[in-house]
Amino acid sequence: MSDQEQSGVTGRVTDLGRDIGEYIKQQRASAKISLRQLSKLAGVSNPYLSQIERGLRKPSAEILQQIAKGLRISAEALYVQAGILDVPHGGPVVDAVRADDALTERQKQILLDVYESFRRENATSEQPPVE
CATH class of the missing domain: 1.10.287 (Helix Hairpins)
Structure with missing residues (x-):
């Protein structure tokens, strides 16, 4: 894979991380839950959750499931948003x-x-x- 192709793939992964982070942030805001509250509800550290929301980390399916539980939304919705599942x-x-x-x-x-x-x-x- 060329450097240009590699940077394109890396860019798409980064975009997915940003997209899922922004989506989680929007869901948290609509649920009127603070970052710290969601951290406790999901069992994910506050700094790690903050990094996910800012697009600095791409969470695993397991972490997404924990976050979904904390937000009281379907894990499927987060999987679709993260690009793990196709839109049903x-x-x-x-x-x-x-x-x-x-x-x-x-x-x-x-x-x-x-x-x-x-x-x-x-x-x-x-x-x-x-x-």
């Missing part, structure tokens, strides 16, 4: 909920959980009775 597809209702900027990640996840529970319930009730 799920039809027009799921896409509309995910695209709604007026909802927090937690609200989106709750709506999607309720929606999926209704779909599962209807799928089992529509099955013909066993004779």
Whole structure:
């Protein structure tokens, strides 16, 4: 790999770190949680969490899961934002909920959980009775 290609890859990784850090910071702000509070809730050191938010560190999937738990949002949302998972597809209702900027990640996840529970319930009730 050439130096130019290497620097492009490094730049993309740095951008991902900045993107996930900014996303975590936005989620923390919308939840009205201080950096120190999130640090305690997630079990991640305050300095390390600060470095993640500033894009200086790229957290592992395990750390993202802990942060998601502290923020009370789905780990999947953080994985997608960090580039670990592809954006899931799920039809027009799921896409509309995910695209709604007026909802927090937690609200989106709750709506999607309720929606999926209704779909599962209807799928089992529509099955013909066993004779």
